[in-house]
Amino acid sequence: MERLWDAGKAILHADLDCFFAAVEMLDNPRLKGLPVIVGGTGPRGVVAAASYEARIWGVRSAMATARAKRLCPQGVFLDGTYSRYSEISKRFHSVLRRFTDEIETVGLDEAFLDVSGCLQLFGPPQAIASEIRRLVKEELGLSVCVGVGTTKQVAKLASRRAKPMISAGTIGASKGVVVVWPNEEQEFLDPISVRELWGVGPKTYQHLKSIGVERIGDLRRLPDATLVGIFGRAGARARLRASGSDSDTVVSGSLRKSIGREQTYPTDIYGPEQIDRELVRLADNVANRMRIHNSAGKTITLKLRFGDFRTITRSVTLASATDSKGEILGHLRRLFPEGASERGIRLLGVALSNLTLGGIAQLRFDDGYHSKREEELAKSVAKIRERFGSSAISPASLIDATGVGTRKERHSN
Ligand SMILES: [Mg+2]
Numbered sequence: 517m518e519r520l521w522d523a524g525k526a527i528l529h530a531d532l533d534c535f536f537a538a539v540e541m542l543d544n545p546r547l548k549g550l551p552v553i554v555g556g557t558g559p560r561g562v563v564a565a566a567s568y569e570a571r572i573w574g575v576r577s578a579m580a581t582a583r584a585k586r587l588c589p590q591g592v593f594l595d596g597t598y599s600r601y602s603e604i605s606k607r608f609h610s611v612l613r614r615f616t617d618e619i620e621t622v623g624l625d626e627a628f629l630d631v632s633g634c635l636q637l638f639g640p641p642q643a644i645a646s647e648i649r650r651l652v653k654e655e656l657g658l659s660v661c662v663g664v665g666t667t668k669q670v671a672k673l674a675s676r677r678a679k680p681m682i683s684a685g686t687i688g689a690s691k692g693v694v695v696v697w698p699n700e701e702q703e704f705l706d707p708i709s710v711r712e713l714w715g716v717g718p719k720t721y722q723h724l725k726s727i728g729v730e731r732i733g734d735l736r737r738l739p740d741a742t743l744v745g746i747f748g749r750a751g752a753r754a755r756l757r758a759s760g761s762d763s764d765t766v767v768s769g770s771l772r773k774s775i776g777r778e779q780t781y782p783t784d785i786y787g788p789e790q791i792d793r794e795l796v797r798l799a800d801n802v803a804n805r806m807r808i809h810n811s812a813g814k815t816i817t818l819k820l821r822f823g824d825f826r827t828i829t830r831s832v833t834l835a836s837a838t839d840s841k842g843e844i845l846g847h848l849r850r851l852f853p854e855g856a857s858e859r860g861i862r863l864l865g866v867a868l869s870n871l872t873l874g875g876i877a878q879l880r881f882d883d884g885y886h887s888k889r890e891e892e893l894a895k896s897v898a899k900i901r902e903r904f905g906s907s908a909i910s911p912a913s914l915i916d917a918t919g920v921g922t923r924k925e926r927h928s929n
Contacts, residue, residue, distance in 0.1 A: 518640065519640075519697070520640070521635060521640050521641055521697075521698065522698060523666070523698035523699060524666030524667075524698045525630060525632045525666050525667070526630070526631045526632045526635060526640075526641040526664070526666070527628060527629070527630055527631070527632075527664070527665055527666065527667060527668055527670075527671045527766060528628065528629040528631055528641060528644065528645055528648070528662055528663070528664055528671055529626070529627075529628050529629075529662065529663040529664075529665075529668065529671035529672045529674065529675040530612060530626070530627055530629065530645075530648055530652075530660050530661075530662045530675065531625060531626045531660065531661055531662075531663075531675045531676075531679075532608060532625035532626070532652070532658055532659070532660045533568075533658070533659040533660065533661060533679065533680075533690070534565055534566065534567050534568060535565055535601065535624060535625035535658075536554040536564050536565035536596050536601055537552040537553070537554050537565045537566055537567040537570070538565075538567070538658050538659065539597075539600060539601055539604055539658070540552055540554060540594055540596075540597075541567065542657050542658065543600070547592060549569060550567070550569055550591075550592050551566070551567060551569040551570035551572070551573060551575070551588050551590065551591040551592065552566070552567040552569070552570060552591070552592045552594065553565075553566045553567075553570050553575055553581070553584055553588070553591045553592065553593050553594070554566075554594050554595075554596040555581050555584075555593075555595075555596065556581055556595070557581060557593055557594075557595055558581075559582070560580075561580070561581035561582075562578055562579070562580060562581060563575060563576065563577055563578065563579045563580075563581055563584050564577065564596060565577060565596075566584070568680055568682060568687045569687070570584070570588055570591050571682050572682055572685050572686070572687065573587050573588035573591070574587045574588075575587055575588050575591065581593065599836055599837070599872075601624055602624065602837075602872045604656060604658070605624035605625065606872075607655070607656055608624075608625070608652060608656060608658075608660070609621065609627065611648065611651050611652055611655065611656070612627055612629055612648065614651075615629060615631060615634060615638055615644055615647075615648070616629050616630065616631050616633065616634050617768060618630040618631075618633070618766050618768045619766070619768050620668075620766045620767050620768055628668050628671065628672075628766045629644075629766065630765070630766035631644050641664045641695070642664055642693060642695045645662035645664050645693045645695070646662075646692075646693055648660065648662055649661075649662055649692055649693060659690065659692075661675050661676075661678035661679050661690060661691075661692055661693070661694075662675055662678060662692070662693045662694075663675030663676070663677070663678055663693075663694050663696075664693065664694070664695040664696065665695075665696040665701065665704075665760070666696075666698050666701060666760065667701070667757075667760055667761070667762055667763075667764060668764045668765075668766065669713070669714055669757045669760070669762060669764065670696050670701050670704065670705065670760050671696075672714075673704070673705070673708060673712060674694040674695070674696050674704070675694065676712075677691065677694045678690065678691045678692055678693055678694040679691075696760075701759065701760020701761065702733070702736070702759060702760060704760070705732040705733065705736070705758060705759070705760050706731060706732055706733030706736070707731055707732075707733065708731065708732045709730065709731060709732070710724050710729060710730060710731060710732055710734070710735050710758075712732075713732055713735070713754070713757060713758060714757060715747065715750055715753070715754050715757065716754075720746060720747070723746055724746065727742075732758045733758075735754065735755070735758045736755060736758040736759050738755075740752075740755075743755055773869060773871070774813070774817075774867045774868060774869035774871065775802060775805050775806055775811060775813065775867065775868050775869075775871065776802060776817070776865060776866055776867025776868065777798055777801045777802050777805070777865065777866055777867075778819065778863060778864070778865035778866075779794065779797075779798065779863065779864055779865070780821075780862060780863045781861070781862060781863070781864075784822075784823040784860035784861060784862050785860070785861050786857060786858065786860055786861070787857055787858075788857045790857075791852070791857045791861060791864075792849070794864055795845060795848045795849060795852065795864070795866075796845060798848070798864060798865075798866040799841050799844045799845035799848055799866065800841050801866075802844060802866050802867070802868060803839060803840065803841035803844055804841075806839035806868060811839065811868075811871045811872065812837035812838055812839040812868075812871070812872045813837055813838065813839070813868030813869055813870055813871045813872070814833055814834050814836070814837045814838075814868075814869075814870035814871075814872070815831055815832070815833045815834075815868065815869045815870040816831060816832050816833075816834070816838075816844055816847045816848065816851070816866070816867075816868055817829055817830070817831035817865075817866070817867045817868075817869065818830050818831070818848050818851040818852065818864075818865070818866060819863070819864070819865035819866075819867070820852075820853070820856060820861060820863070820864060820865075821861070821862045821863035821864075822856075822859050822860060822861060822862060823859065823860035823861070823862050825862070827863075828853070830851040830852075830853070831851070832847050832850070832851060833870065834847075837870070837871070837872040838868075839868075844866070844868070848866060
C-alpha cells in the first residue's frame with residue numbers, strides 16, 4: 517500500500533542541475549561530457565556554474581574564474597547567454613505552475629512549492645516530485661532534482677542529497693528525488709553538518725565548532741541559554757529548524773508586471789534642459805529599482821501629463837530586455853514628443869514592463885552575507901553589479917523574483 521503523507525505540510529524544493537552549464541550543453545551537444553564553466557571571464561570574473569565534469573577538478577560556483585582556470589586548465593570557459601537562461605527559467609517555472617500557484621522562486625533555477633493543497637488532485641508529494649522531474653527532462657531536456665519534506669529547510673537539504681555525489685574523481689548517480697517523511701525529520705537532519713543549516717554563517721559555524729557542535733543533531737540538543745548566546749533572538753528559530761519543525765512558509769511571489777516611477781511637479785516644468793534633467797533622474801531611479809528587483813524589461817513607457825491634464829503615453833519594445841540606465845534614457849529621449857517641452861509638463865512617468873526574471877546577470881556572494889538582512893542584501897547586489905559589471909557574474913540562486921536575497925547555499929548543485 518502506498519504510504520500516506522499524513523502530517524504537516526508537503527513542501528518541494530526543485531533545483532535544476534548545473535543550470536547555466538547544462539543549458540550550454542543542451543544548445544551545443546559537443547560540450548557534453550566536458551568540463552564546462554560559465555561565468556565572468558574578465559579579471560574579476562566569478563564562476564556562475566560548472567558542469568559536474570568541472571567539479572571533479574574542484575571547480576565550484578562563486579570561485580574566482582582565475583582560480584578555476586588553474587584548477588581546470590582544460591575547461592571550456594564561457595561567458596554565458598543570459599537571455600537564453602532566462603527563457604529556459606520561464607519554461608521551468610511554467611512546468612512548476614501546473615501543480616500549484618504556491619511557488620517561491622529562489623533563483624532562475626530553483627523554487628519551493630507548497631503542494632499541501634493539491635495532493636488530492638495530483639497524488640502524493642513524492643509522485644508530484646517525480647512527475648516534475650520527468651516533465652522537465654522531457655520538455656526542457658534538463659535534469660532537475662527535487663527534495664520533499666514538511667519544511668522548506670528539510671526540502672532544501674533533501675534536494676541537495678538528490679544530486680549526484682562527486683567523490684574520488686567520479687560522478688555518482690543522481691537520486692533525483694529524496695523524500696523525508698513526516699516525523700522522520702530529526703533522523704534525516706541530525707547527521708548533517710550544522711554548516712548547511714540556514715542561519716549558520718561562517719562565523720557562527722566556527723563558534724559552534726569550538727564548543728563541539730558539528731552536526732544539526734548536536735545543535736538541536738543544546739540548552740536554550742547556549743542557543744540564545746550564539747544566535748541571539750534567533751535561537752528559538754534555529755532549534756526549530758534543526759528539529760524540522762519550523763514554520764517558514766512558502767511565500768509565493770511571481771514576477772511584477774512592471775517597475776516604474778512617476779513624478780508630479782509642484783509647478784509645471786518647461787524647456788528641454790529641465791525636462792532632460794528629469795528624464796535622467798527617472799531613468800536612474802528606474803534602472804536602480806530594476807536592479808534591486810533583479811529584473812530587466814523589454815518595453816519602456818514614457819507618460820506625460822501636460823499642464824491642462826491632457827495625458828499621453830508612448831512606448832517602445834526592444835529586441836532584448838534591458839536594465840541599463842543609459843539605454844533607458846536614450847529611449848526616453850527619443851520617445852519624448854518634439855515641442856512638448858514648451859507646453860508645460862505637470863507629470864512625468866517611466867515604466868519598464870515585459871519583465872524578465874533574473875535581470876541581465878545573476879549574482880551570488882560566497883561568504884559573509886549569511887545573517888544580513890534581506891534588504892541590505894538586495895541593495896548590495898545592485899551596488900556590486902554597478903562596481904564590477906557583467907564580468908562579475910556569479911551563480912543563479914541568490915535573488916528571487918522580488919529581488920529578495922535568500923539564504924546562502926554552501927554547496928550549489
Ligand atoms: Mg541549481
